[in-house]
Amino acid sequence: MPREIVKIPINSIVTNSAKENKTLIFFNTGENKKIEFLIRNENSTFIVKANSLSMLDVGIDIDDPLVVDRSIPAKSGDIVIALIDNDFTVKRLMIDHHFSPPKVWLKAENPDYQNIYITEGQELVIWGVVTYNLKPMR
Numbered sequence: 001m002p003r004e005i006v007k008i009p010i011n012s013i014v015t016n017s018a019k020e021n022k023t024l025i026f027f028n029t030g031e032n033k034k035i036e037f038l039i040r041n042e043n044s045t046f047i048v049k050a051n052s053l054s055m056l057d058v059g060i061d062i063d064d065p066l067v068v069d070r071s072i073p074a075k076s077g078d079i080v081i082a083l084i085d086n087d088f089t090v091k092r093l094m095i096d097h098h099f100s101p102p103k104v105w106l107k108a109e110n111p112d113y114q115n116i117y118i119t120e121g122q123e124l125v126i127w128g129v130v131t132y133n134l135k136p137m138r
Helices: none
Strands: 005-011 022-028 045-049 063-068 079-084 088-096 105-106 124-133
Touching: 079 105, 088 124
Parallel strands: 005 045
Antiparallel strands: 005 022, 045 063, 063 124, 079 088, 079 124, 088 105
């Protein structure tokens, strides 16, 4: 059974929105499975590195590689990569449907960091949903 190599773009999110061009390579030993437990849609899946401690309480540390799927619709409670006024951030998406229109904000999972409340005139784009943290265990 030949091993299939799946290449996934890896980007480094930084506050000035610059990105590094790298590739993370996964090896697949199963027959046409393309590591389905990690990647649902390889054409819309990316790996980004976290660059802050704002999500530390959910286990996301600086330089942790995060699997991000841009094809998954984000819902309240998802950890997302968001673009706010041309700056990327990793936060938990919160949508409060008690308001009309619903109030959207981004929750930091570390008390040392502030939540981000979207104000009128700010541009928020949900760039993708974080599906996995590929944190090294050693």
